[in-house]
Structures are given as C-alpha cells and as structure tokens.
Amino acid sequence: MHYSLFAPLNETLLAECEAEAGRVEIGLAILDAQLAAIDQSGQRWFEAEVQRVRGELFLKLTPPDVAVAEAALMRAIVIARGQRTRTFELRAALSLAKLYRTTGQDQAASELLVPALLGFNPGPAFPEVEEAQRLLTPHGPLATPIG
Numbered sequence: 715m716h717y718s719l720f721a722p723l724n725e726t727l728l729a730e731c732e733a734e735a736g737r738v739e740i741g742l743a744i745l746d747a748q749l750a751a752i753d754q755s756g757q758r759w760f761e762a763e764v765q766r767v768r769g770e771l772f773l774k775l776t777p778p779d780v781a782v783a784e785a786a787l788m789r790a791i792v793i794a795r796g797q798r799t800r801t802f803e804l805r806a807a808l809s810l811a812k813l814y815r816t817t818g819q820d821q822a823a824s825e826l827l828v829p830a831l832l833g834f835n836p837g838p839a840f841p842e843v844e845e846a847q848r849l850l851t852p853h854g855p856l857a858t859p860i861g
Contacts, residue, residue, distance in 0.1 A: 722748055722751075722757065722763075722764060725745070725748040725751075726748065726760065726764050729748075729767060730771075738774045739775075742768065742771050745767060745768045745771065746768075749765075758797070759797075761793050762790045762794040762797065763805070765786050765787070765790035765793060766806045766809055768786045769782075769787035769806075770787075772786060780817070783813060787806055787813065790802070790809075791803055791807055791826070794806055800833065804830045804834065804842050804843070805842055807826040807827055807830035807846070808827065808845060808849075811846070812849070827846045828850070830846065831843060
C-alpha cells in the first residue's frame with residue numbers, strides 16, 4: 715500500500731531546497747510534477763502552497779519571470795479562498811504583495827493584504843501577520859516615497 719498524504723508538503727520542501735542550492739529549474743520541475751500528481755490524485759489540501767512556492771521560484775530565475783510568478787501567486791490566492799484556508803491565503807497574498815511592492819504597485823499590495831489579514835492576530839504562531847502589517851504601515855516598505 716502506498717501512502718502519499720504528506721507528498722505535497724515533502725515535495726514542496728524539496729523544491730525549495732533545490733532552489734536555495736541554486737537549482738531553481740529543478741525545483742520548478744518538482745513542483746510541476748507535484749501539481750500533476752495533485753490533479754491525478756485529487757489530493758488538493760496543499761495545492762495553494764505548491765502554487766505559492768512555484769510563484770516565488772519563478773522570481774528566483776535569471777531573469778525572473780514576473781508574469782508567470784504573478785499568475786501562480788494569484789492562482790494560490792484563488793485556491794486558498796476557495797478552500798477557505800486563510801493561512802495559505804495570507805501567505806500567498808503576502809508573497810504577491812511583496813512582488814507588487816517591487817514593481818511599484820503599492821495600492822494593489824495593500825488591497826491584497828487588508829482582506830487577507832482579517833481575523834488574524836499578530837504573534838509568534840503567525841509571523842506572516844506581523845510582516846504583512848509592517849508592509850501596510852504608513853512609514854513601512856509600502857509607503858509612497860515623498861518628493
């Protein structure tokens with residue numbers, strides 16, 4: 715009997731390790747294979763995170779593939795909202811907000827983060843909440859430069 719409950723998590727962690735070791739293309743191939751396995755098995759509990767990490771890896775390519783990364787991150791948000799997995803939604807929104815920040819789309823970043831933060835309290839269990847709140851502060855990284 716083959717048990718694959720944690721395969722999406724394990725494969726996603728492996729993909730992140732490959733990317734950190736400078737093998738981003740291998741990491742992306744692992745994630746693409748995992749998405750195919752998700753489609754085949756119907757085991758979608760971790761699909762939003764697979765898409766989020768996939769989006770982040772596309773940003774690590776040289777040169778980064780911003781359009782594909784944005785699409786993967788948006789897909790992660792849509793999946794998370796559909797599954798009502800608020801933590802995965804927040805993580806995907808935070809990743810996309812950071813991308814938007816680097817491309818000067820501060821308003822779009824804020825529009826993603828505000829609804830994603832609803833119902834969360836900052837604390838050690840959710841460092842993403844504190845990071846998202848820092849991005850939203852008037853003098854934080856999303857603030858429009860003066861002058």
